[in-house]
Amino acid sequence: MVEVGPRDGLQNEARAVPTAVKIELIDRLSDAGLPVIEATAFVSPKWVPQMADNAQVMAGIRRRPDTRYPVLVPNRKGLDAALAAGCDEIVVFGAATEAFSRRNTNCTIAEGLARFSEVCAEAIARGLKVRGDISVCLGCPYEGEVSPGQVTRVARELYAMGCYEITIADTIGAGTPGKTRAAIEAVAKHIPVEKLAGHFHDTYGQALANTLAALECGVATFDSSVAGLGGCPYARGATGNVASEDVLYMLDGLGIETGVDMGRLIDAGGFICRELGRETLSRAARAIAARAKTA
Ligand code: HMG
Numbered sequence: 001m002v003e004v005g006p007r008d009g010l011q012n013e014a015r016a017v018p019t020a021v022k023i024e025l026i027d028r029l030s031d032a033g034l035p036v037i038e039a040t041a042f043v044s045p046k047w048v049p050q051m052a053d054n055a056q057v058m059a060g061i062r063r064r065p066d067t068r069y070p071v072l073v074p075n076r077k078g079l080d081a082a083l084a085a086g087c088d089e090i091v092v093f094g095a096a097t098e099a100f101s102r103r104n105t106n107c108t109i110a111e112g113l114a115r116f117s118e119v120c121a122e123a124i125a126r127g128l129k130v131r132g133d134i135s136v137c138l139g140c141p142y143e144g145e146v147s148p149g150q151v152t153r154v155a156r157e158l159y160a161m162g163c164y165e166i167t168i169a170d171t172i173g174a175g176t177p178g179k180t181r182a183a184i185e186a187v188a189k190h191i192p193v194e195k196l197a198g199h200f201h202d203t204y205g206q207a208l209a210n211t212l213a214a215l216e217c218g219v220a221t222f223d224s225s226v227a228g229l230g231g232c233p234y235a236r237g238a239t240g241n242v243a244s245e246d247v248l249y250m251l252d253g254l255g256i257e258t259g260v261d262m263g264r265l266i267d268a269g270g271f272i273c274r275e276l277g278r279e280t281l282s283r284a285a286r287a288i289a290a291r292a293k294t295a
């Protein structure tokens with residue numbers, strides 16, 4: 001399980017979230033046993049002001065030796081800042097469509113890939129791990145339908161640059177299990193399926209079903225967000241990622257070992273929901289809380 005709440009979740013908040021709250025959230029998530037936590041993004045603060053405290057977040061968290069803390073990096077400037085902050089894993093993020101690439105990173109797909117190629121080479125030379133995310137794989141807010149071929153093209157390039165894992169992201173949650181399977185199967189013809197990950201937003205209530213569809217294709221790594229936080233500032237109306245608690249409930253039910261403690265995960269979700277003044281979007285967290293009340 002890759003927890004993306006502190007980054008994907010909090011990047012989308014209208015109000016500034018205090019740095020101390022972000023740090024406490026990340027520490028609670030690592031205490032819950034999450035093996036990978038996307039901690040922040042070294043992107044332009046003019047584009048995403050919510051991530052402007054990236055270096056303070058990295059300096060403030062209690063880094064557990066068995067937890068990884070990847071951070072988003074869009075360009076050389078971001079890599080330099082991530083290195084200065086002591087990050088040891090980065091995420092480069094491209095898109096399957098030209099329109100989304102332009103809106104999210106102000107460049108064409110090819111220009112973005114050229115930047116990432118330089119960033120990857122430098123990061124890998126410095127001993128960092130690099131993950132590659134691809135947005136709008138199952139539908140684009142600007143271009144509509146996205147073909148598996150469009151996803152495959154970008155995936156192959158990122159893999160060739162040395163990304164150890166390629167994340168198939170449904171940014172606007174438009175995908176359904178059949179579409180998910182088609183995208184994964186197309187990419188898996190070129191990249192070993194164990195190198196693929198899923199990142200599903202839940203806008204249309206399909207994210208858990210898409211997670212299962214990808215799991216059945218052989219994908220074994222999934223991004224999720226505690227309490228279902230999240231969205232992308234450049235995909236208006238798109239809601240959060242699939243809730244981590246819901247993914248964990250499903251994986252536990254399937255007998256798949258994750259090392260994540262449900263009680264502590266729910267407590268971390270409760271903490272951030274109280275701080276943001278809202279209810280959790282996790283169905284499993286709500287059901288477990290309701291059961292506890294009636295017990
Ligand atoms: P640009 O405006 O073309 O770049 O933005 P620029 O080089 O002209 O820079 C503009 C200003 O930003 C300059 O400042 C730079 O120094 C500064 P000025 O000179 O005007 O004072 N700048 C930076 N500052 C700090 N760190 C940096 C950095 N880079 C430039 N790294 C750029 C191009 C890529 C920078 C911009 O478009 C950007 O930061 N985009 C990021 C957008 C973003 O974070 N989106 C959300 C994350 S992706 C996502 O959520 C999808 C995902 O979850 C998967 C899915 O669901 O699809 C991953």
Ligand code: MG
Binds near residue numbers: 008171199232
């Ligand atoms: Mg996302």
